[in-house]
């Protein structure tokens with residue numbers, strides 16, 4: 001558990017099952033948000049690799065893996081938020 005998520009929400013000194021479940025959900029949401037921001041940041045930074053003073057062979061390698069890179073980063077984001085939509089439709093949160 002992340003130290004910034006408080007388990008005892010109502011402050012009664014006891015951690016109920018509902019509080020533990022809510023803390024687990026908050027932790028999962030926080031992790032998904034971090035993953036998504038990292039993927040978005042990587043997708044934004046990646047094109048700037050072409051501006052670095054590197055030789056043509058490496059530049060060609062960067063260009064050849066860019067399609068796969070963008071598809072996989074978008075897949076990370078889509079999987080994170082797509083799974084939330086599926087869980088909400090099935091009644092689980």
Ligand SMILES: [Ca+2]
Pocket residue numbers: 007008009010011012013014015016019
């Ligand atoms: Ca409590």
